[in-house]
Amino acid sequence: MNNLDYVAHVKQDDYSGDWHEPHRLEEHLRKVAKLSASKAGTFQSSGWGMAAGLWHDLGKYRGAFQKYIRDASGYERENAHVENPQRVTHSTAGAIHAINQWPSVPGYITAYLIAGHHAGLPDWSGDRGSLQFRLQGAGPEYSEAMEATIPEDLLTAIQPDVPEPARNTDSISLWMRLLFSCLVDSDFLDTESYMAPERVSQRGQLPKLSELQSVFFEHMNQLQKAADDTPLNRTRKSIFETCQRSAAEPPGIFSLTVPTGGGKTLASLGFALEHARKHGKSRVIYAIPFTSIIEQNAAVFREFLGEESVLEHHSSLDVDPGSENAGSRLAAENWDAPLIVTTNVQLFESLFASRTSRCRKLHNLVNSIVILDEAQQIPRDFHEPITRAMQQMSEHFGVTWVLCTATQPDLGKQVDAFGSVLHTGLDNVREIIQEPAALAGELKRVNIEMPSDPDEKISWQDLSQQLVKEDCVLVVVNKRQDARALYELLPGSGDLYHLSANMCAEHRSRILAEIRHKLSERRAGSERPLRVVSTQLIEAGVDVDFPVVYRAMAGLDSIAQAAGRCNREGRLPNHGRVVVFQPEQLPPPGFLRQAAQVTRKLLRSGQLNEPLSPEAIQAFFSDLNTQGDRDKHAICGLLKAESSPDAPLAIQFREASDKFRLIDDKGIGVVVPFCPEGYEETPVDQWLAMLEQDGSWKWVHRKLQRYSVTLPESLAKQLHGMGAIYERAGKFVVESSHYHPVWGVQAPDSLIPAESTVI
Structure with missing residues (x-):
């Protein structure tokens, strides 16, 4: 068969039903190789990207595959290239070829990438999907492919040098996931150029990060000029200017410790944009712990930078790997935008992912700036794998991290009395605010009223009677069912609102807009009561300002976040009130309950005279970190490369990915x-x-x-x-x-x- 007759993809016209000219296999391999090499070149690995691209679909040269893709009927024909064990497989042939070309570790590196380019990076050992099993049984697939007429230059490539991160058994798996990202994104993009060529012209139209910098600072200048000359606004301006100056420092890992209400959202973005300009960074990723406030922050950024400058990416509608098809694969995000607003779950689960749609974006993290808003929300059970990946991304792949929070967690190394490292952590973290404790005192706007007896509980009925006496109050509880139970006990007179993550983002946004409008009316003289019952979703940066906030017993970090919704703008003549109460039920089992118990322990020991002081926060996190394992699921071990005569490169990619779930119940x-x-x-x-x-x-x-x-x-x-x-x-x-x-x-x-x- 002539080489031009080998087909990679086919498609049918939506209207006429006629079949288009097929996507030629040789053309596809060459284009994917070129794209993959270009993307991998951003971290000095272009040769690896080139080889993976050239060989990823060698199995499609099999006569059985060519017959299948031509004989399949209907829309299924467009999905014929999406590999499925029930179909004619094609991804293992290229993996075997890589090992034959480059024996030992280099060949196995490339084999992982190619074998996984449809189903995801495999484990070395395990079930039928493991690389070890697939290599043992794929001889016929490879030999059948090699019977075809394949251009010699497609089958050969010079073995590239092994870069620094690939020489370390702890960091090679991260480097391989970035390479894998280059391959699958290139495969998706070239497939899209055939399946949906009208969309190719839409790519590359977004502004560069450098173009956004002047727009942002011009808007900030106007905003600061229009703001009232209050002590709070002067402090916010000083924080912003400090961030702008610090952006000139060399790339690395930074912390930004600013009390809630200090303007750290815009200050951190100002740091990132100026840092990008100074050091030639490619994009900014702003990660938030909850989907509930993505829409708020994305809207603020769009107001400053323009509608098309911000990509808002949740994880709630990612395609399940079992239901991938041609359309869903093309719809997967690759974060090719100057500013991405996403969640911690999306960011970190992608960083440890094995499947293609999640990994596709990873190479665009290289040379970026990642802001972790509310960094204290990083789950303790994953501290070690997360901080290890952060350190590696900073040292090897040019990523600058900004840990942005009012209550900095302890993410550093843990050592024993003899100096031995118990857990790895972040090194050389630079604080942008030189005197966080002084700033915390300067921005104090509330008094925290802790229970006099931490063991005394209050019923929802009794609490509702207290709340009726408050004309304007926010109540934050620990569970969705608690929010509903309390809401139903409050009187219907006045304005009463409910917020929880059972409501979609559009629903929450509209309710929050109503709440802000009612707060504005009260400031203008309205005496109509306003009461809001919310779960903790309102704590992470939601811009509301109540004179009184009630908070169910929780971790000290959560209490501090709730306090950020009280007297946020400093308008009260005296401090606002934050009342902490103990419900009859504890928070759900696990981390939230442990955090609440640590707060109660500190309260009993008399260490919470100033609950929001840096000393109290440090004591809280130090105690909390002793309550569990910082690598509970042994993920670091699964991603550590092992070597033996029978397994030159053994890594459990899929098992690690399956265990890396920041939310227990997926x-x-x-x-x-x-x-x-x-x-x-x-x-x-x-x-x-x-x-x-x-x-x-x-x-x-x-x-x-x-x-x-x-x-x-x-x-x-x-x-x-x-x-x-x-x-x-x-x-x-x-x-x-x-x-x-x-x-x-x-x-x-x-x-x-x-x-x-x-x-």
């Missing part, structure tokens, strides 16, 4: 039928109909992010079983009867597990 994103005021019907139906026609439209997926809720997997399955969730356009969709205008997604109480009630 969430499932569901689309909800929220209908905003002013709409006759929910816009979700229209968007789902569009995805039924073409599942690769990224802008539609992004629209649906704001109409999605992440449910614990156990709860989602139960709702699906009772018919409250159905499938449409590759999404799980909630029936309208199960989305309440106040609570959001609702299910019978008997179906709500304890873990689903958090946030």
